[in-house]
Amino acid sequence: MFYHKKGFPEEGELVMCTVTSVQYNSVFVEIDEFGKTGMIHISEVSPGRIRNIRDYVVEGKKIVCKVLRIHHERGHIDLSLRRVSEGQRRKKVNQLKKEQVCEKIIEFVASNLKKDVRAIYDSVFDKVFDEYGGLSDCFSDIVKGDFDITNLGLDKKTESLLKEIITQRIKPELVEIKGEFNLISYAPQGVDVIKEALLKGEKIDGDFSIKYKGAGKYTLEIIAETYKEAEDILSKVEDAVINHVVKNDGEASFTRVDKK
Numbered sequence: 001m002f003y004h005k006k007g008f009p010e011e012g013e014l015v016m017c018t019v020t021s022v023q024y025n026s027v028f029v030e031i032d033e034f035g036k037t038g039m040i041h042i043s044e045v046s047p048g049r050i051r052n053i054r055d056y057v058v059e060g061k062k063i064v065c066k067v068l069r070i071h072h073e074r075g076h077i078d079l080s081l082r083r084v085s086e087g088q089r090r091k092k093v094n095q096l097k098k099e100q101v102c103e104k105i106i107e108f109v110a111s112n113l114k115k116d117v118r119a120i121y122d123s124v125f126d127k128v129f130d131e132y133g134g135l136s137d138c139f140s141d142i143v144k145g146d147f148d149i150t151n152l153g154l155d156k157k158t159e160s161l162l163k164e165i166i167t168q169r170i171k172p173e174l175v176e177i178k179g180e181f182n183l184i185s186y187a188p189q190g191v192d193v194i195k196e197a198l199l200k201g202e203k204i205d206g207d208f209s210i211k212y213k214g215a216g217k218y219t220l221e222i223i224a225e226t227y228k229e230a231e232d233i234l235s236k237v238e239d240a241v242i243n244h245v246v247k248n249d250g251e252a253s254f255t256r257v258d259k260k
Contacts, residue, residue, distance in 0.1 A: 002121045003099045003134060005033045008077070009067045014084060014092045019061045027057050029065070029079065036077060040065065044080035057081070064089045095136065102135035105169055109162050120158065127152050139170045144225070174223050177230045178257040181210075181218040181241060185250035197244035197252070204240060206233035220254070 009015050009031065017029035017038060027040040045056050057063065065079040066088075084092075103121065110117035128138040141147035142163065149163050185193040198210055198218065206229075208222040220237065224230035238254050245252035 001032075001096070001100060002103055002118065002125070003033065003096070004035065005133075007034070008036070008070050008072065009034055011067050011070060013067045014088055015065055015067060015079070016092060016096055017063050017065050017079065019057050019059050019063060022054055022057055022059060024053070027053065027081075029063070031065075031077065031079075032062075036075070038065065038067075038077040038079040040079045040081055044068070044078075044082055046082050064092045095134075098136035099134050101169065102139050105139070105162070105165050106135075108165055109158060112161060113158060115158070120154075123154070124152050139166050140172060142166050143170050144172055172225045174225060175227050175230050177220075177222040177224075177227075177234055179220045179234070180213065180255050180257060181220060182253045182255070183216050183218065183241070183245050183250065184252070185245060185248060187249040190250070193245060193248045193250060197241045197248075200244050201237040201241040204233060204236045206237075208233055208237065210237075 015034070015038075016032045018032055019027060019029050020037075021028040025042040027045060029038050029040065030036075031038050042050055042053055045053060050056065063081055064084050065081050066083045067077060068080050069078040071077075106121050106124065107117050110120050125135060128135065132138040138147055142149050143166060149159055152159065154162065183194050183197065185191075187193050201210060206222065207224065208220060211219050213219050220234075222230045222233050222237075224233060242252040242254065
């Protein structure tokens with residue numbers, strides 16, 4: 001990968017590492033993104049007692065670690081493997097996979113235009129690093145229209161092809177909002193009131209679903225390209241459903257369900 005950060009990582013940062021040496025009570029790694037060496041003490045490899053450190057790490061293995069301490073004067077970096085959760089590990093791996101996709105896009109552009117791939121990559125990376133820290137989020141913003149590709153300062157031919165390929169290969173990440181309606185009607189035809197309310201909600205434009213959960217509860221799941229769009233759909237569906245129930249002798253509420 002071309003992806004490379006300057007200087008030292010920050011304490012608490014997650015970094016991708018390659019195991020270079022496994023000793024009796026410590027592990028030495030190359031921190032891929034920074035080109036620096038780090039060390040994991042045996043106590044930071046895994047919780048509990050470790051009988052054989054090689055049951056957890058071997059030379060050449062890629063691992064995600066957390067930066068514990070940085071000794072700038074000596075250039076030493078202390079790392080932890082055990083303090084990285086599975087969710088954090090997946091997130092870091094996915095981030096680097098996205099960077100690899102972006103590098104492939106630049107390689108494709110450079111190959112087609114018969115230009116030096118490293119020169120294009122460095123030119124783009126240097127312009128976006130301070131704001132984005134990498135190419136992935138920048139390319140996503142180009143797709144969403146939140147970043148003007150002309151700011152990269154490329155020649156028109158490179159800029160045009162790069163934007164075309166980014167648009168083809170980078171898909172915006174979808175956001176999701178979940179919640180639950182609690183609907184009660186005291187009207188003689190209460191069941192019909194609830195049905196009508198839900199139908200009014202379902203007529204709102206957008207990608208969402210309303211499902212019966214039981215005992216007057218209905219789940220709402222919204223999927224959209226941006227939180228702004230999702231919140232707009234939520235507001236309209238919520239108003240349509242709740243207003244109809246309340247106007248027809250009922251009680252209605254909506255509760256957000258946040259991701260853990």
